[in-house]
Amino acid sequence: MRQWQLESGKLTLSVAPDPVPGPGEVLVRLDAWALNYRDLMILRGEYGTPKLSPLVPLSDAAGEVVATGPGTDGFKVGARVMPCFLQRWIQGPIRPEHYGSDLGFGLPGTLCELRIFPTASLTPVPPHLSPAEAATLPCAGVTAFNALRWLQPGQTVLTLGTGGVSIFALQLAKALGARVIITSRSDEKLAWARALGADHGINYHTTPEWDKEVLSLCGGANLVVETGGAKTFQQSLNALAAGGTLALLGRLTGITQGVNVQPLVYKAATLRGIYVGSRDDLAELAAFMTRHNLKPVVDQRVRFDEAARAFQALAAGPFGKVVITA
Ligand SMILES: NC(=O)c1ccc[n+]([C@@H]2O[C@H](COP(=O)([O-])OP(=O)(O)OC[C@H]3O[C@@H](n4cnc5c(N)ncnc54)[C@H](OP(=O)(O)O)[C@@H]3O)[C@@H](O)[C@H]2O)c1
Structure with a gap:
C-alpha cells in the first residue's frame, strides 16, 4: 500500500507492506482524507516536534472495512467507517491517558491507503454522506x-x-x-x-x-x-x-x-x-447530521497522488473543507 510521509517539512509518497489486523482491530481501506489547519501547522513545524519521524500525516479519513481481526464481531467487511481524532478518547470527559493518541501527530496518521484501527475508535459513516463528506467529521465537525x-x-x-x-x-x-x-x-x-x-x-x-x-x-x-x-x-x-x-x-x-x-x-x-471530542461525540454528530440531512461543505478535492497540493489549498483559505480522494 502507498502512504504519504512527512519528514523535515517535506512530504513524500512511499510504499509500505499491507498491515494485518490483530485482536479487536479491523483493516480499513481509506477512500477520502480531510485536512485541518493543524495539519498545515504540523507540516510547517509550528505544532511542536512530533515524536514520530517520518510521520504519516492527517487525522481525518473515511473508508471501508476490508478485513477483521479476532473479536470484532460487530464489524463486517464492507462497513463504512471513520476514526475518531484521539484514538483513546472513546467516551466521557477527557482524561490524561487520552492525550498523545491524536492521529497524525501523537500516532501515525491516516494519509495511507490501508490502516488498522481498534474497533472502539471507529464510528459508522452516516448513510447519506459520501466518503469525502464523511472524512470531514472527526476533527472539524x-x-x-x-x-x-x-x-x-x-x-x-x-x-x-x-x-x-x-x-x-x-x-x-x-x-x-x-x-x-x-x-x-x-x-x-x-x-x-x-x-x-x-x-x-x-x-x-x-x-x-x-x-x-x-x-x-x-x-x-x-x-x-x-x-x-x-x-x-x-x-x-x-x-x-x-x-x-x-x-x-x-x-x-x-x-x-x-x-x-x-x-x-x-x-x-x-x-x-474545546479539544475536539470523543468517539461518542463523533457518533452523536453523525446521528445529528443524519437527522437533519446535513452535508459538510467540501470546497476542494485533490487526488491522493497529488496530496501535497491539498496543503497549498488549505493555506490559501478554503470555504469549508479541503479533501483528498482516492
Ligand atoms: N481546539 C480544537 O480542538 C480544534 C479543532 C479544530 C481546529 N482548531 C483550530 O481552529 C482554527 C480553525 O481551524 P480550521 O481547520 O477550521 O481552519 P481552516 O479551515 O484552515 O480555516 C481557514 C480560515 O480561517 C479564516 N481566518 C484566517 N484568519 C482569520 C481572522 N483573522 N479572522 C477570522 N477568520 C480568519 C479564513 O476565513 P476567511 O477566508 O473567510 O477570512 C480562512 O479561510 C485553527 O486555529 C485550528 O488549529 C482547533
Whole structure:
C-alpha cells in the first residue's frame, strides 16, 4: 500500500507492506482524507516536534472495512467507517491517558491507503454522506459540534472566518435554530455563507471593528466560536453578550496571550476550552447530521497522488473543507 510521509517539512509518497489486523482491530481501506489547519501547522513545524519521524500525516479519513481481526464481531467487511481524532478518547470527559493518541501527530496518521484501527475508535459513516463528506467529521465537525453544546434555539452565534470549523458551526447552529453571524475577509465567501443560512456576514477587513458591528446587530452574541486566537480574542470577548460563552478553540492568528479578561467578569461570561471530542461525540454528530440531512461543505478535492497540493489549498483559505480522494 502507498502512504504519504512527512519528514523535515517535506512530504513524500512511499510504499509500505499491507498491515494485518490483530485482536479487536479491523483493516480499513481509506477512500477520502480531510485536512485541518493543524495539519498545515504540523507540516510547517509550528505544532511542536512530533515524536514520530517520518510521520504519516492527517487525522481525518473515511473508508471501508476490508478485513477483521479476532473479536470484532460487530464489524463486517464492507462497513463504512471513520476514526475518531484521539484514538483513546472513546467516551466521557477527557482524561490524561487520552492525550498523545491524536492521529497524525501523537500516532501515525491516516494519509495511507490501508490502516488498522481498534474497533472502539471507529464510528459508522452516516448513510447519506459520501466518503469525502464523511472524512470531514472527526476533527472539524466534532470540534464545532462541541463548541455549540447547550446552544438554545433563538440564540445568536458568532463564528469567525469561513474555514472548516466555522462552516460546520454555521450549518450546525442553523439546524439548532440559532441565529448566525459570520466573519470573513471576502464578500464573496460571505455571500456563500448567507446561502447556507447565515443571518449576517461581516467583512473583517472592511469592518475591522467587527465586534462593535455584532453589538449593534444583536446586543452581543450568546456564543462565540473563537477560531482566531491572538488577533481576534479581545474583539470576540467584546462581542459577547452578558451571560454568554466563548468557545476557545483556534489559533489562526497565533496563540492568545496578554488579553484583558475583565469583560468576562462583568459579563458573567463563560470561557470554554474545546479539544475536539470523543468517539461518542463523533457518533452523536453523525446521528445529528443524519437527522437533519446535513452535508459538510467540501470546497476542494485533490487526488491522493497529488496530496501535497491539498496543503497549498488549505493555506490559501478554503470555504469549508479541503479533501483528498482516492
Ligand atoms: N481546539 C480544537 O480542538 C480544534 C479543532 C479544530 C481546529 N482548531 C483550530 O481552529 C482554527 C480553525 O481551524 P480550521 O481547520 O477550521 O481552519 P481552516 O479551515 O484552515 O480555516 C481557514 C480560515 O480561517 C479564516 N481566518 C484566517 N484568519 C482569520 C481572522 N483573522 N479572522 C477570522 N477568520 C480568519 C479564513 O476565513 P476567511 O477566508 O473567510 O477570512 C480562512 O479561510 C485553527 O486555529 C485550528 O488549529 C482547533
